Amino acid sequence: MARRQSAVSYQEESALSQLTVKIIKASNIPWADWTSNADCYVCLWLPTATNSVPNTSTISNNSCPVWNETFEFTISNKVKNVIHLTLHDEDAITKNDLLSVVAYDVGNVNPGETKTKSFCLDPTGEQTLEVEFTVKEIPHSHEKIVTNGVLVCREMSCLEISVDKQRIPENLLGGHLCLSVKDSCEKKDRVELRAAAGNDHTYKCKFHCIRKWDPELIAQLEGTDDQCLQVVPVKTLPLGQEQKIHLSTVQVYANCWCFRCFLPLRWIQARPLEVKLKAKDCTDKMNIRLGFGICEEEIIFRSKRKKLVADALKKVLNLDRDLQEHEVPVIGIAATGGGVRAMISLLGSLIALKKLNLLDCVSYITGTSGSTWTLSKLYADANWSQKDLTKTLEDVRRNVTKSKMSAFSFDSLAFYKSELSKREEMGYKTSFSDLWGLAIESMMYDKVNESKLTDQRKALCNGQNPLPLYLSMNVKPHENSTLDFKEWCEFSPYEVGLLKYGAFIRSEDFGSEFFMGRKTKVLPESRICFLLGMWSNIFSVNLLDAWYAAVSSENFWHRFTRDNVLDLGEEEALERKKASACLDTRLTQPAGEFSQRVRGVLTNRPLDGELHNFLRGLQMHSNYVTENDFCTFDGTELDNSPNNLTPCSEDLCLVDCAYYINASFPPLLRQERKVDMIMSFDYGLSDKFKSVVQTEEYCTAHKLFFPKIEVTAEDKQNPKECYVFADCEYPDFPTIMHFPLVNDTFKKYKQPGVERETDQEKEEGNVPLSGLFSPYKVFRLTYGDEDLEKLINLTEYNVLNNVEVILQTLRNIIECKQKRSSSTARL
Known part of the structure; x- marks a missing residue:
């Protein structure tokens, strides 16, 4: 797939037009109560033109109100202008009733054109709202915009x-x-x-x-x-x-x-x-980077790291010559979450890779939830991957096995209160995520950790370690489940960005207040513990998410409580959509009051964490729906409602990715990173292939490179230690080496090829990963020495026992890259 223009931002001029909206009349509006006809008025919401929401006068006791009232807006032609016309019934005693909402893409009206629309307000077509739209170009009036094809930054x-x-x-x-x-x-x-x-x-x-x-x-x-x-x-x-x-x-x-x-x-x-x-x-330089490519610092890092990787591969594979730059594969590690279990397991996997001299072959490490706890500890040392990891293991052992009661003592709670007060004084919006982060710091560190995410740049300055990438998910704090709305948010020591929009800010700027791509209020960078609380906020779940996680279906409650959204499917809009990015006209019929109350209870996230939104003020490009990089989730209907997307929100609501996919693949699937092999470490206790299967479904839906995941019934019943998923027909697809958390041959062998003999050795091979009384449950925060030792040894062994599979896979990837290079040269 060729690099697109949106890999970087570009400037262009956008003409300005005068939009005139005339609210003419409504017909056959049903009674809103038992005593009279509806008392109707219409509100007009066009956030790309004004923050105000003007409205018509109220026509009392009339099922066919006539207004003939006109409203004017100045619109930018390169912006996706969707006007929401909301019909209300005024009530003097109770709150006004919302009857229906029509979302109309103004792009359906050409400059110089007047169009009268009669919108159906019910499926039968009996209820209607008649509106006239006129668009006139404003002579010699335009503005310069900066865009990446999805977002627009205006003057x-x-x-x-x-x-x-x-x-x-x-x-x-x-x-x-x-x-x-x-x-x-x-x-x-x-x-x-x-x-x-x-x-x-x-x-x-x-x-x-x-x-x-x-x-x-x-x-x-x-x-x-x-x-x-x-x-x-x-x-x-x-x-x-x-x-x-x-x-x-x-x-x-x-x-x-x-x-x-x-x-x-x-x-x-x-x-x-x-x-x-x-x-x-405001002509100063923007503080946000619009573009789907990687930043300059990462490009420099990759160049330095590639040289070290080439030397490491030559040694570990016993190659007879140096690898050329285009032959060096990009290898990433993707770790799942799982609380303390993931923290310990990732460390065990990395210890094994270090022993096999394979850690220097890795360019990226991604983590989510509990695996981010490990990475935060490792990257406190600028040269951690060049050292023996015993010291880190002892630190983890000391903190995992200690009592956690002190984290909830009166002194600790007083300290938490003091820290949260400091954050509020700085200008942060404090939440339960901040409190949880402070608790993690108390439980998993010996003292207050003053380090910040940007401090990890020291570990990357010479390419001496893999680049760490942390993953979170942006959701709506109220009225939407994770199925309704979700967006990947990536953190690195260099940048923080929302992948769907191609918008990134410097890591030290995360938390500061932004408007239209520029900082309006600078806040000090947060300590790493506050990010850990956000990345692993397993408590920020709403009841619909919990229901879905428990039974893999929220259909009943989802359908019962949600608004009824209909595409009106006008023929001319459908025809125009074939050649442009115009959105279909949509009618929303609000759920009943009881259903809305139920949904409010089910979708509220009482323990979420809201942060200042660095996309605030930016607007969606008029052609954003046709941009290939704008990856939408299936069923996420808000992606077709630009007024409800993240740029229009005041805050971000970032939660643990486990609510959707307990995996950290998305950062490694970005086209510009060109990752050739991903070592997938799944530390889940139940379905051993769920993370890769869900990722494959996600990639298939969004046309991202990912191999087919084919697992037999036998593998599901008795999973092995390592699986290789590759697609020879599509060389651009990364090869996936999947390591589920299983206790397979480890029961019999204490080391690869060395059988267990004594009763004690056999007992050490008994790792209770399943069952009601397993010591490795996700909410278990304190482990015994024996349980920790078993888990470390198991995850280390599972990698060591598959060294030949790893080495052969690396040889295959290098050979494939060499063949492609040779083939390209001949062409």
Whole structure:
């Protein structure tokens, strides 16, 4: 597959148009209660043009209301503009009822065209909403955008506001100044008017806005009437020049005389409050990288690592010559989660690879949930893979076998509270994930761990270790199960990014506040423990996820509680969609109140972790649905509703990947990484092939390179230690070496080829991975010495016992790369 333009971002111009929406009438709206016809009004939501949601007037007691009301919006033609028309029934006693929602892609209307649409509001077609759309190009009006084909970054302006505390009128001290810019990132601010103290002479705040939205500043002194209100259109302010506005204060009583005319003065005007404004364009470099390629630092790392890998492969395979650059395979390790079990097991697997001199052949290690605990410990040492891992093993042994009661003592809880308070002061949104991260640190570390994710760059500067990649999943915190919505989020020491959108930020910037690709508030980088709490937040589950995990089906509750979404399937839209990226018109009929309440209970994630969304403000490109890199999940209907995608959300909600696939393959399947072989370590206790089978299904649905996973009934019943899945017909597919957590020949052999003889040795080969009383359950946080030793020895042995399979697979991959190179050269 050829590299696409969206591998990097590019600039282009986007014309601006005037969209006029005329809400004409509705027909045959049913009674909303038993006493009268509906009292209807329509709201218009177009978040690509404004933050406001205008609405029509209410037509009372009428099943066929007529409005003929017009609304205007300025739209950018390179942006996916989908307007939501929501029909409501106004109720004076209870909350207003939402009757239906129509989502219409404005791209169906060409510039210079007027189109009248009669939207069906029910499957029978009896209920309708008639709307007229007109799009007119605005002459000589355009804006420059930056895009990767999926996301659009538009031109942004910043309004800086300052108040000199030394010039605040005395009668206003202790009061408040209310500032608001509705069409901005910040929306509003409330300034406490207090006297200057020390060097603190000026209060400053900023509002960031999309330049073409023409936002307005509304300033008012709290408690005053409308006469003291100032409305300032930002576009009237000269760029880069400071302007002043004065807010008049209320008149005050004065018991004095005018000495000129000797008449009594009962009222005088107090000195106004002076507010300084400065508008400027944000032309500084973006703090977000748009593009589906890998970052420059990783490219440099790969170059350095490839040289070390080539030398290691020559030694371990006894090659008679040096490998050329194009012959060196890229090898990755993908580890599943599983709490402490995964933490110990991954360490055992890595110890085995180290003994076989194969660890230097690996370029990437990916982990999720419990396996990230191991990686965080290893990468605290900049040269860990070049050393004996005994020291790390002893550290893990000490912390895994110790009592965890101290992690929940009064002193520890007081420390947690103090740390969470510090994070709140920094500007973070604290959650249960943060608390869980602090608990993990207390349970699995000897002391407070001050390291950060970016500190792991030291372990990569010379390519001396594999590049660690951590995986999480972004979901909706409310009203959606993981089946409804999910997105991969990748973390590396260099970048953090949402893979579906091709959007990445520097790792040190994760947690800071962003708008339109630029940092609006810089927060200090989090300690690694807070990331661990997020990556392995096994508690952030909603009841629908739990139901699905238990019975592999949420069909009943899912269908019973969800809204009814219908594609209206208009013929002209279908025809146009063949040649463009226009979305079908969609009708949403909200579930009943009882169903909504049930779904609210089932989908709420009470123990989630919400973080500032670094995609905030960015908009979807008009052709995003045709972009190959935009990988959607089957059944994720929100992917066809751009107004509900992550760029429109204020926060991210990142959870453990185990809610969907307990595996960490996605970072290794990115085309630009060109991974040739993945060593899959599955540390699950039940289905030994679930992680690779689910990954294959995911890759097949999204046309990603992954071999066919064929497992016999015998293998499912009695799984072996190692399986190789490859597809010779498709050389671009990675070869998968799958190591399930099984106790197969280890029962008989204490080392490869060395049988167990004594009763004690045979007992050491008895590792209870299954059964109700297995010591390796996921919620088990403390292991006995014997249980830990058995698990370490088992996972180490399972790799050592398959060294010939590993070596032969490597030879096959290198031979395949050589043949392809030779074939290409002949062509």
